[in-house]
Amino acid sequence: MIRLENVSKVYPTSTRPALDDVTMGVERGEFVFLIGPSGSGKSTLLRLLLREDVPSGGTVWVANWNVGRLARRRVPRLRQRMGCVFQDFRLLPNKTVGENVAFALEVIGKPRHTIRTVVPEVLDMVDLGGKADRMPSELSGGEAQRVAIARAFVNRPLVLLADEPTGNLDPETAGGIMTLLERINRTGTTVLMATHDRQIVDSMRRRVVELSSGKLARDDDRGVYGTVR
Amino acid sequence: MLFVWREALAGLRRNLTMSIAMVITTAISLGLLGAGLLAVRTIDRTEDLYYSLIAVQVSLDEPTSAEDPDCSTPVCRDLRAQLEGNPLVSSVEYESRDAAFARFQRIYAGQSILQLVRPQSLPATLRVTMNDPLRGTEIVDQFTGRPGVRIVVDQRSTVADLFSFLGSVRNLTFGLAIVQTLAALLLISNTIQLSAFTRRTEVGIMRLVGATRWYTQVPFLIEAVVTGVVGAVLATGGLVAAKAFFLDRVLSGRLLANTIPPIGMSDVLGYVGPVLVVVGAVIATATGYVTLRLYVRT
Numbered sequence: 001m002i003r004l005e006n007v008s009k010v011y012p013t014s015t016r017p018a019l020d021d022v023t024m025g026v027e028r029g030e031f032v033f034l035i036g037p038s039g040s041g042k043s044t045l046l047r048l049l050l051r052e053d054v055p056s057g058g059t060v061w062v063a064n065w066n067v068g069r070l071a072r073r074r075v076p077r078l079r080q081r082m083g084c085v086f087q088d089f090r091l092l093p094n095k096t097v098g099e100n101v102a103f104a105l106e107v108i109g110k111p112r113h114t115i116r117t118v119v120p121e122v123l124d125m126v127d128l129g130g131k132a133d134r135m136p137s138e139l140s141g142g143e144a145q146r147v148a149i150a151r152a153f154v155n156r157p158l159v160l161l162a163d164e165p166t167g168n169l170d171p172e173t174a175g176g177i178m179t180l181l182e183r184i185n186r187t188g189t190t191v192l193m194a195t196h197d198r199q200i201v202d203s204m205r206r207r208v209v210e211l212s213s214g215k216l217a218r219d220d221d222r223g224v225y226g227t228v229r
Numbered sequence: 230m231l232f233v234w235r236e237a238l239a240g241l242r243r244n245l246t247m248s249i250a251m252v253i254t255t256a257i258s259l260g261l262l263g264a265g266l267l268a269v270r271t272i273d274r275t276e277d278l279y280y281s282l283i284a285v286q287v288s289l290d291e292p293t294s295a296e297d298p299d300c301s302t303p304v305c306r307d308l309r310a311q312l313e314g315n316p317l318v319s320s321v322e323y324e325s326r327d328a329a330f331a332r333f334q335r336i337y338a339g340q341s342i343l344q345l346v347r348p349q350s351l352p353a354t355l356r357v358t359m360n361d362p363l364r365g366t367e368i369v370d371q372f373t374g375r376p377g378v379r380i381v382v383d384q385r386s387t388v389a390d391l392f393s394f395l396g397s398v399r400n401l402t403f404g405l406a407i408v409q410t411l412a413a414l415l416l417i418s419n420t421i422q423l424s425a426f427t428r429r430t431e432v433g434i435m436r437l438v439g440a441t442r443w444y445t446q447v448p449f450l451i452e453a454v455v456t457g458v459v460g461a462v463l464a465t466g467g468l469v470a471a472k473a474f475f476l477d478r479v480l481s482g483r484l485l486a487n488t489i490p491p492i493g494m495s496d497v498l499g500y501v502g503p504v505l506v507v508v509g510a511v512i513a514t515a516t517g518y519v520t521l522r523l524y525v526r527t
């Protein structure tokens with residue numbers, strides 16, 4: 001589903017590469033934690049997968065797309081098949097919860113009646129059934145993140161990318177988010193989650209890929225966060 | 230599609246003062262353009278009006294004028310035959326001294342100049358109507374100095390001043406329209422950039438969710454087009470008002486009555502209005518498109 005072949009990324013303003021010759025793969029349906037300290041290259045890796053940046057070297061594959069060499073006008077297509085969730089939620093502030101979720105369907109041109117039935121279903125799934133008409137500013141952090149997940153999942157993406165989705169949340173709320181992501185993973189959606197959260201990684205016992213200074217440091221099948229910190 | 234309209238209207242509301250400035254500038258530039266178009270139309274019509282009336286006058290000399298009531302003297306007959314044989318000429322009419330005096334009395338009835346003029350001071354005339362009124366000078370050149378001819382006058386030269394006045398009015402309005410259009414273009418371009426900048430986070434999120442560049446930018450384009458069209462409608466309204474409250478009064482006043490044909494409401498609403506709407510929409514779209522291409526990256 002995802003394949004990185006000798007991928008490097010050097011930002012022009014930095015002497016040290018953000019990613020340095022990383023090769024790894026994620027199979028369809030896997031749940032993978034991407035860990036490492038700040039600046040280790042986790043976010044850069046996710047940015048490359050979303051084609052927010054292009055690699056300086058190597059090849060990035062998502063499904064059958066060679067992401068780094070994708071024509072600019074095909075990028076929306078790629079993103080429509082990927083869901084992404086961020087630490088800061090990134091909801092559209094002047095749209096309601098329902099409209100935020102519906103937006104992901106609107107951009108892929110789904111007809112209005114489909115949107116009207118699918119959006120409430122997904123909001124129910126994330127336990128926000130009664131809050132479709134709220135504005136994002138009225139939501140708690142956990143609720144906002146669940147809206148973001150609903151938006152990421154509503155068009156049944158191939159891959160769900162999550163960049164520290166629990167970073168702004170208390171442990172209990174974070175637990176709820178993880179349950180949700182697990183549930184999504186069980187539907188067959190590949191999940192790649194970058195995180196700092198030792199407790200979550202240790203409790204889930206999933207595959208752990210660790211980056212350190214832009215290099216692949218570890219890839220354990222049922223890993224823990226690790227002791228060196 | 231509903232989405233893009235909602236976004237566009239929200240965008241216009243968000244920068245309300247800017248939107249108003251944009252609409253006003255657009256309206257003024259389009260209004261000037263419309264005034265120019267009306268001037269062109271009036272000039273054309275005035276020319277038509279005058280060219281059907283004006284002629285080349287071949288005035289005959291004193292002896293011929295005195296003794297010839299019906300162009301039967303050899304000198305007159307000869308001139309008339311030559312004029313009628315000329316391919317530039319459409320028709321020739323003879324006006325004797327007596328007929329000229331009678332017409333003079335009619336035109337200046339009740340005015341003091343009538344007391345001063347005797348039939349003897351008016352020449353007999355061959356009135357030459359041209360096929361092409363613009364080539365009267367050729368007749369002037371050919372017949373000046375011929376035996377029996379006193380003077381040849383192309384009446385077009387007497388109305389040339391009027392046309393050159395109308396022509397400068399037209400050029401002035403077009404010139405102002407161009408400058409003003411430039412201001413409108415820059416304002417539209419600037420507003421779109423501002424609008425895109427204030428919404429850059431939002432647009433960034435939309436792009437992450439998979440919205441195409443087109444999808445996120447159409448609202449800006451619609452903002453521009455709405456501005457152009459609203460500006461054109463206001464400009465047309467302004468022209469209607471200018472016609473009703475100003476032009477109609479001036480053109481029907483003593484000075485210009487029957488000199489310049491009046492501008493009809495159908496000229497403003499049926500011709501200039503639609504042209505302005507199309508021009509406004511096209512210019513705004515083009516400006517918006519170029520701005521988005523050049524300056525708006527997301």
